[in-house]
Amino acid sequence: MEDKTYIEDINRSFYDFRNEDKDSYKVEEGLTPDIVGKISDEKNDPEWMREFRLKALDIYNRLEMAQWGPPIDGLDMDNIVTYVRPKTKMTAKWSDVPDEIKDTFERLGIPEAERTSLAGVGAQYDSELVYHNVKEEVAAQGVVYAGIEDSLRGPYAEMIRSHFMKLVTPSDHKFAALHGAVWSGGSFVYVPPGVSVEIPLQSYFRLNAPGAGQFEHTLIIVDEGADLHFIEGCSAPKYNIANLHAGCVELFVGKNARLRYSTIENWSKNMYNLNTKRAIVEDGGRMEWVSGSFGSHTSYLYPMTILNGNNSSMEFTGITFAGKGQNLDTGMKVVHAGENTRSVINTRSISKDGGISTYRSSVQINKKAKKAKSTASCQSLMIDDISQSDTIPAMDVRTKDADVGHEAKIGRISDDAVFYLMSRGISEEEARALIVSGFADNVSKELPLEYAVEMNNLIRIEMKGAIG
Amino acid sequence: MTDRKIVINSLPSPTWNRLKINDAIVTLPDNIRNGVACVELSPDIVCYDADFPSEIQTGMGTDIDGFFRLASTNGFIVNSGTPTPVKLEYKETDSVCSEYFEVEDGASLNVIQTFSLSEPGNLFDRIVFRIKKHAKVTLTQIFCGKSSSETLSAVGSLVDEGACFNVIQIFLNGRNYSGLQSELIGDGSSFSADCAYNVGTNEILDINYNIIHFGKQTNCDIKTAGTLYGNAEKIFRGTIDFRRGSSGSTGSELEDVMLLSDDVINKTIPVILCKEEDVEGNHGATIGEIPEELLFYLMSRGLSAEEISEMLARARLERVIHLIPDKHTQCSLLK
Numbered sequence: 001m002e003d004k005t006y007i008e009d010i011n012r013s014f015y016d017f018r019n020e021d022k023d024s025y026k027v028e029e030g031l032t033p034d035i036v037g038k039i040s041d042e043k044n045d046p047e048w049m050r051e052f053r054l055k056a057l058d059i060y061n062r063l064e065m066a067q068w069g070p071p072i073d074g075l076d077m078d079n080i081v082t083y084v085r086p087k088t089k090m091t092a093k094w095s096d097v098p099d100e101i102k103d104t105f106e107r108l109g110i111p112e113a114e115r116t117s118l119a120g121v122g123a124q125y126d127s128e129l130v131y132h133n134v135k136e137e138v139a140a141q142g143v144v145y146a147g148i149e150d151s152l153r154g155p156y157a158e159m160i161r162s163h164f165m166k167l168v169t170p171s172d173h174k175f176a177a178l179h180g181a182v183w184s185g186g187s188f189v190y191v192p193p194g195v196s197v198e199i200p201l202q203s204y205f206r207l208n209a210p211g212a213g214q215f216e217h218t219l220i221i222v223d224e225g226a227d228l229h230f231i232e233g234c235s236a237p238k239y240n241i242a243n244l245h246a247g248c249v250e251l252f253v254g255k256n257a258r259l260r261y262s263t264i265e266n267w268s269k270n271m272y273n274l275n276t277k278r279a280i281v282e283d284g285g286r287m288e289w290v291s292g293s294f295g296s297h298t299s300y301l302y303p304m305t306i307l308n309g310n311n312s313s314m315e316f317t318g319i320t321f322a323g324k325g326q327n328l329d330t331g332m333k334v335v336h337a338g339e340n341t342r343s344v345i346n347t348r349s350i351s352k353d354g355g356i357s358t359y360r361s362s363v364q365i366n367k368k369a370k371k372a373k374s375t376a377s378c379q380s381l382m383i384d385d386i387s388q389s390d391t392i393p394a395m396d397v398r399t400k401d402a403d404v405g406h407e408a409k410i411g412r413i414s415d416d417a418v419f420y421l422m423s424r425g426i427s428e429e430e431a432r433a434l435i436v437s438g439f440a441d442n443v444s445k446e447l448p449l450e451y452a453v454e455m456n457n458l459i460r461i462e463m464k465g466a467i468g
Numbered sequence: 469m470t471d472r473k474i475v476i477n478s479l480p481s482p483t484w485n486r487l488k489i490n491d492a493i494v495t496l497p498d499n500i501r502n503g504v505a506c507v508e509l510s511p512d513i514v515c516y517d518a519d520f521p522s523e524i525q526t527g528m529g530t531d532i533d534g535f536f537r538l539a540s541t542n543g544f545i546v547n548s549g550t551p552t553p554v555k556l557e558y559k560e561t562d563s564v565c566s567e568y569f570e571v572e573d574g575a576s577l578n579v580i581q582t583f584s585l586s587e588p589g590n591l592f593d594r595i596v597f598r599i600k601k602h603a604k605v606t607l608t609q610i611f612c613g614k615s616s617s618e619t620l621s622a623v624g625s626l627v628d629e630g631a632c633f634n635v636i637q638i639f640l641n642g643r644n645y646s647g648l649q650s651e652l653i654g655d656g657s658s659f660s661a662d663c664a665y666n667v668g669t670n671e672i673l674d675i676n677y678n679i680i681h682f683g684k685q686t687n688c689d690i691k692t693a694g695t696l697y698g699n700a701e702k703i704f705r706g707t708i709d710f711r712r713g714s715s716g717s718t719g720s721e722l723e724d725v726m727l728l729s730d731d732v733i734n735k736t737i738p739v740i741l742c743k744e745e746d747v748e749g750n751h752g753a754t755i756g757e758i759p760e761e762l763l764f765y766l767m768s769r770g771l772s773a774e775e776i777s778e779m780l781a782r783a784r785l786e787r788v789i790h791l792i793p794d795k796h797t798q799c800s801l802l803k
Contacts, residue, residue, distance in 0.1 A: 391751075392739050397755050402755070406751075408750060408752075410740050
């Protein structure tokens, strides 16, 4: 009997290698003022940061868990190690990175990508940056791309202090507060006025230690008239115990500046991905999100944009693939505050093999956001009848002088479309593969070629069987 | 005695709390009486005192059912097609009413409810339907109380194989809360809703539709359109829920809101929940003011901006008024 047509799950074996957990230092499990104090000591934090961490811990203890969204009962903070320092310091040369860690990033293609197509790279292993470098010609333009912790003391200290967790505050939600208390690693980027960084910068996050959390903080300031593409990637080997990612990304897009933030998220299926990303855009500025979510056991991920300035705009392009054992709750939020602002949202999701995919969004048009315009299109594809796909888009409009449109569709691969392609001589298997590839095309065509290839490798569709 | 607050119209799948869109909170007065609707009824409908039909849930939720139990439930059994609609009029302030219709196989029924409180006060009504195989029910609800009156209408239905439940709602005045749930339990059953509204100064409209597809090849079609002006506040929650096993089903939801003031608050959340692969679900929403091109076109034909607003708002209402299966009711509304 021939096999029924199916779509292969994303092939993670490429990422599912692990190194022995040979950290140099690790705090004990759990979350107490003592542990937060130890992390602050390890980092040699300035005094204001130590106080900040402890206040954030207070807020964390006071805030309730959200009552909406996927269950996170499997996450027990008493069993999470919030800080794991690998046996190395940060360096600007791959040759100085310990072999095992360097090999990890070599396997992931990071050094090669840096050589061929990136302006700079930051590589984080467990709780610390192990490598950070920016090309000379980019640095010569005045672009700063450095570890954020190192930048807490230096010429940009005041800039960082005035921006750090001002966009995503610890009181925002419980895991923002957690991040504020135990954050570690991450990058600081500053692009001076008028500077266009022609090729992307990238950060890559690798979580190796089982039962650990990663809480990197990314702070990017793109000054007036500047232009930057930033790419973020992540992965981890799979363990039988929970890992937690509660990173934070704060993006400040200045007047007439442009920032594109691309993410390929491929955490392992034991990961709880509770990441917070937020951008604020000034007059004439533009924010572009490109987001591919393929990994994690459970995700809460809603990049948010505040269109603060007049004539500012945002474009969000995303795809989510929820396979077996995954509950991925993703989407976006946008607030139109300035006049003549624009937002365009285009998302896709695929659910298969019992996976649960939820698209959750919020479009808010404030009273003073005259001539605001927002359009959203959301499409969901269900591959079988044991999966689940939900769409929960909220719109809140408080002025008549706005134009808001939203559409969503949910369904399976169209039999008519398959028939059409087959009548043109394409086999059913190829036809279904073509349709699903095309479905994911909205994101892959926005990425640099190397990342589009990686994304398509992640999806890798295998079709078998006759008409089923 | 103090009034108590209760949560109604909850989203089956809630979202961010800070949006304040997951549900509504209303105050239930302690001084309430068992209300009686004025009824126009065809003689072939059997009336009786029914037990409270708790097995049929409404879109308002079960928390408020305890309050509705204060009313005695008027039961109706419909055995065949009725030539004239059942007309229920509600005019008593501070009253609570409950109705249960059992529509037998192949029967058809039109019910027209008119809520027209003429003084400030509250009115609560719960109306549910058990619609058996191949039966057809059309429920028309007209909300035309004073601006300061508050009406809560809970509607529920169980729709059996091949049966249809069509709802027409027209909101003209007042502070209105409507919670509607329809469970399409039989294969081939269907639900449709056509809703039109005008919400003005100091008025609220809070709608919660929850359509659950259980059977195969079930269909739902929801269209809502209306106008907000002054400091009107409107929330529309529409959930289409495809359960596992509802293969071959389709669901569609469309909202069109015209905003005529900068003081309005419009919240829309069209939700699709899907556990079944072989379905088609879609929703769309458009929210905004009168398009400039249309405004220009009509003004160049001699109409003022106010006349245009009134004309377009009226058009939204009239489209739905013309669907009411009773000429007399249509005419009195069109006046």
